[in-house]
Amino acid sequence: MSGILTAVQIVVLGEVSVVFNPMEAVFxxxxxxxxxxFGISWKDGERYDWRDLLANILFGIFETCGVSLVVIAVGLISVSDVSAITFNKPIPVTILAWIFLGETFDWIDGTLSVINAVGLVLIAKTTVDSAEDQDLLSSLLGVICSLCGLLALSLLYIAARVLAHRQNEDPCLLMFLVGCVDTTISSLFLSMTSSWLQPKVLDELFMCILLGGVSLATIYTCTRALKTENAMFVSTAITLSIPTTYFYEIAFKGRIVNGATVVGVCLTMISTFFLYLKTAVFSD
Known part of the structure; x- marks a missing residue:
């Protein structure tokens, strides 16, 4: 469910960012x-210390930065290419967990990381190569934003893993902090650039409401899943958004997918699947 809702959210974000300023979609x-x-368990607040507070705040910051970069990227390159890069999180999360949390990283992880990186390079290269000369810079910027979004959203899972290890995660608190960071950063940007817009027709208002509803469902299912399942399972499930967004663009946008892109997507998803088997199945 998290994977499908993530795909729906990025599609809606892409449609809203066409009508409004991308940061307004974040707001x-x-x-x-x-x-x-209203759903925060305030009675449990006394068991939190500064490390829990820091992890919760970092979760909100990384989530906002990641989503903001995704919103900017979908205005520059296709939604499916953005999702293929940005939601390819399991292997980057494994590398970051090794760096910051001291978790194990063996030769199998290294091999899968190389395969995954080759897939990302193929996707990024074909995205830039397929752009017209006048759109080359925009495509390159879109790829860079997607890669930076991947880093931010992977760091989000490190913060979530810290909270899970300490058994102090509260899904409603996480979502509230994400909302605080979203509105603070985006409103500052929109105010400084004087780029506030208002929905002028019913369709635009509907898109705003749809974005809010989908965002609520997406982040709620994700944080609940992180509370009941391990982060590897959740991040692997979210990669289902990648083929879903490609199907959307092929079926409804008439996109013809480059063969190298297909190979790149297959490499990233296959390496992710084998990492999941190694970590969550065979390790048991």
Missing amino acids: LRGCFLLIFV
Whole structure:
């Protein structure tokens, strides 16, 4: 469910960013997430210390940065290419967990990381190569934003893993903090650039409401899943958004996918699948 909703969210973000400023899409999303202040378990607050607070705040910052970069990227390159790069999280998460948390990283992880990196390079290269000369810079910037978004969203899972290890995660608190960071950063940017827009027709208002509803469902299912399942399972499940967004663009946008892109996507997903088998299945 998290994977499918993630795909729906990035598609809706792409449609909204066409009508509004990309950061306004982030602001709208954040406003809806503030409602989860009513679900926070305040009675458990006394067991939190500064490390829990820091991990919760970092979760919100990384989530906002990641989504903001994704929103910018979908305005520059196709939604499916953005999802193929940005939601390819399991192997980057494994590498970051090894660096920051001291988790194991053996030769199998290294081999799968190389395969995954080759897939990412193929996707990024074909995205830039397929652009027209006048759109070359935009495509390159879109790829860079997607890669930076991948890093931010992977760091988000490190923060989530820290909270899970300490058994102090509260899904509603996480969502509320994401909403706070979303609205704060986006409103500052929109105010400084004087780029606020308002929905002028019913369709635009509907897109705003749809974005809020999908965002609520996506982040709620993701944080609940992180509470009941391991981070590897959740991040692997979210990679289902990649073929879903490609299907959307092929079926509804008439996109013809480059063969090298297909190979790149297959390499990233196969390496992710084998990493999941190694970590969550065979390790048991």
